[in-house]
Amino acid sequence: MMRRSGQSPLLIVSALALALSLAACDNGTDAPAEPDKKDTAPATDNGQPDRPVETDGGDKQAARPVPAKLTHQMETLERRPQGCDGDDCPHFEVRLQVYEGQPELNAAVRRQLTSQLVVTSENPASPDSLEAAAEQFLSTAAGVSGEGSHGWELTGETRQLGRWKDLVTIAISSYEFTGGAHGLPVTRWLNWDLGENHAVPLGRLIESGQESAFWNAAERAHARWVEKQAPDDAGFREDWPFQQSESYRLTPAGVVLHYDVYSIAPYAMGQPELTVPWKDLEGVIRPRYRPH
Structure with a gap:
């Protein structure tokens, strides 16, 4: 989960930032990925060339090539209420890995993360985008009287957790704090077959x-x-x-x-x-x- 640090006064801060360097992030042995020290830090490569997809019977299909490794850019989105400064301000932040040449995978990751970024105690309608999730969170916080929303935060993060053959696992994590003794972390693992180009539920x-x-x-x-x-x-x-x-x-x-x-x-x-x-x-x- 991500914790907040003090920032300078902002109007509604909306930052969609792409990292300037690509980061390779494959784990050929499926060892859990170490947390990135820098957005551009490379992860291990499984060393496999692009290859056609094989069926369970071993027959090769004329399918899309399977990349030997995935590369990503970091996309971030951060918002606070207008005119609010300091650690007590409600805070929304997302860090999303966007994979090169994988539009369907990226869309699936984004949908899952968006579905997790909801203030559960309020049970509002599910947002249809990360931007809508941010607006919904800030609107919910603004509707709480007095200092009831001080310290609120809603954050999300995605990262490649591992890879097994053509199956890549993306960890999609969110964290919600709306008061009380502690916040609520939620994690979903999305498994995506890079050869067949679709999610593989259990x-x-x-x-x-x-x-x-x-x-x-x-x-x-x-x-x-x-x-x-x-x-x-x-x-x-x-x-x-x-x-x-x-x-x-x-x-x-x-x-x-x-x-x-x-x-x-x-x-x-x-x-x-x-x-x-x-x-x-x-x-x-x-x-x-x-x-x-």
Whole structure:
């Protein structure tokens, strides 16, 4: 999540800034990407040449070439209320990775991030753009009487988390603070097949008829996680039972499932991840996405 720092007085600040240098951001081994120290810092390259897409049966299609690596520019959007200065001002900020030559992927990332940038307590209509999300947030804050909106913030960030074969995973994160003890972070993992040029939801990853087998394996992974995280808390599993999650990514260790705060653990434990090992997924995941 992004935290605020003091800035000079601004009218409604609207900054759409593109970084001047491109940043390569592939992870051929699917190691989690380190946070960027600079927008132009390169990430690792998987070293694979552009190639045609292969079907599950191995037949090559005359499809778009798959890039050996993705490059991106940073786009930022920041807004505050007119005439407001200081750390107590409601603050909206977005940092978005825009990938070169990937318009459909960029549009999907933007849509998902936009859908997360809503003040949840107010339950307003979903905005149709990042700019509309900013205006909606500031309008909501302005409607709160007195100093009730002091310190409010709504931020968003996207980054490439990893890559498995032609499947790239984008972490789309948002953070909302509208008072209280702490804010609310939300993260969604978007998986995009660069060869087929579309999102791959979890249901499309699993072989037909193998859904129960997948979730049974995931529940066993959850039991192991509970035993490790709370071995002396007999009531933990009852208080925080297993749930399904649609946020996933593929790694050499297996299928990793992501959970937001308050889902399978208390807020203090952050955003948990469960790894369902490949050995428990024989015949469960489509051949296109299984390890060689």
